[in-house]
Amino acid sequence: MNIKAFSVLTGLSPYTLRYYERIGLLKNIQRNTSGHRTYTNKDTDWVKFILRLKETAMPLENILEYASLREQGDVTQSDRQYLLKEHRKNLKSYIQSQLEHLTALERKIEFYESQKVS
Amino acid sequence: MNIKAFSVLTGLSPYTLRYYERIGLLKNIQRNTSGHRTYTNKDTDWVKFILRLKETAMPLENILEYASLREQGDVTQSDRQYLLKEHRKNLKSYIQSQLEHLTALERKIEFYESQKVS
DNA sequence: GTAAAAGTTAGAGTTAACTGTAAGTCAACT
DNA sequence: AGTTGACTTACAGTTAACTCTAACTTTTAC
Numbered sequence: 001m002n003i004k005a006f007s008v009l010t011g012l013s014p015y016t017l018r019y020y021e022r023i024g025l026l027k028n029i030q031r032n033t034s035g036h037r038t039y040t041n042k043d044t045d046w047v048k049f050i051l052r053l054k055e056t057a058m059p060l061e062n063i064l065e066y067a068s069l070r071e072q073g074d075v076t077q078s079d080r081q082y083l084l085k086e087h088r089k090n091l092k093s094y095i096q097s098q099l100e101h102l103t104a105l106e107r108k109i110e111f112y113e114s115q116k117v118s
Numbered sequence: 119m120n121i122k123a124f125s126v127l128t129g130l131s132p133y134t135l136r137y138y139e140r141i142g143l144l145k146n147i148q149r150n151t152s153g154h155r156t157y158t159n160k161d162t163d164w165v166k167f168i169l170r171l172k173e174t175a176m177p178l179e180n181i182l183e184y185a186s187l188r189e190q191g192d193v194t195q196s197d198r199q200y201l202l203k204e205h206r207k208n209l210k211s212y213i214q215s216q217l218e219h220l221t222a223l224e225r226k227i228e229f230y231e232s233q234k235v236s
Numbered sequence: 237g238t239a240a241a242a243g244t245t246a247g248a249g250t251t252a253a254c255t256g257t258a259a260g261t262c263a264a265c266t
Numbered sequence: 267a268g269t270t271g272a273c274t275t276a277c278a279g280t281t282a283a284c285t286c287t288a289a290c291t292t293t294t295a296c
Contacts, residue, residue, distance in 0.1 A: 056219045081230035088223050095216050101174045105206050112199035
């Protein structure tokens with residue numbers, strides 16, 4: 001699949017896809033005979049995982065760290081698991097704080113409600 | 119209270135506090151006779167609310183919109199409530215998606231677990 | 237009363253994460 | 267076979283949100 005199709009599939013612009021490759025987040029992207037990138041289903045899985053980490057507010061720099069472990073093969077599995085466990089911990093407390101913010105927001109909305117037709 | 123004390127209280131650097139004032143997020147900050155800023159408890163409440171919105175991923179530009187309504191006084195209360203209701207809606211679905219990401223993360227951690235001592 | 241610390245402004249610099257441009261090559265369609 | 271559109275690279279520009287610098291004034295501590 002060419003870069004346009006992969007862009008549509010992943011929701012990342014061709015610019016961003018080339019950028020990710022440049023910073024080392026995507027590696028070993030195959031090329032066809034004329035030098036154009038060709039993406040595979042394996043690439044799709046990996047990008048979807050990157051996006052998951054990104055959407056949970058992990059900076060590209062940290063994702064890059066995970067990517068580099070992944071590149072080193074199976075011997076790094078427990079390191080990767082450790083990274084994900086740390087991330088899980090952070091994500092849990094992040095969600096907790098978001099829930100608290102939601103409660104505070106509800107209270108503020110209620111306050112505005114109580115001010116009506118005074 | 120001077121800018122340093124207010125900085126410690128809010129967790130925002132003096133640079134950031136001046137920046138927020140410059141972009142119009144903080145208005146009518148009082149000055150003492152020598153031109154130094156003096157912050158009040160009212161300012162503290164407002165900054166804490168700004169931080170709440172910021173921590174729920176609201177861009178400063180949107181917070182600015184809320185700030186501008188707030189500045190126009192009581193007649194804008196229902197507009198402000200509307201903004202907050204919209205934000206609540208977004209925040210709820212945002213939390214929902216974070217929970218889904220957490221589940222996926224758990225699954226990945228489990229996968230790494232299953233790969234151990236093979 | 238003087239030195240160090242903290243305040244002021246205007247404006248420049250930084251960082252992360254893209255996003256766009258220019259100059260050129262390749263592919264698809266009539 | 268020619269034109270239109272998609273691809274390539276290297277590198278420059280953008281955006282949000284700060285963060286720092288320089289030059290200067292004021293406050294605080296000894």
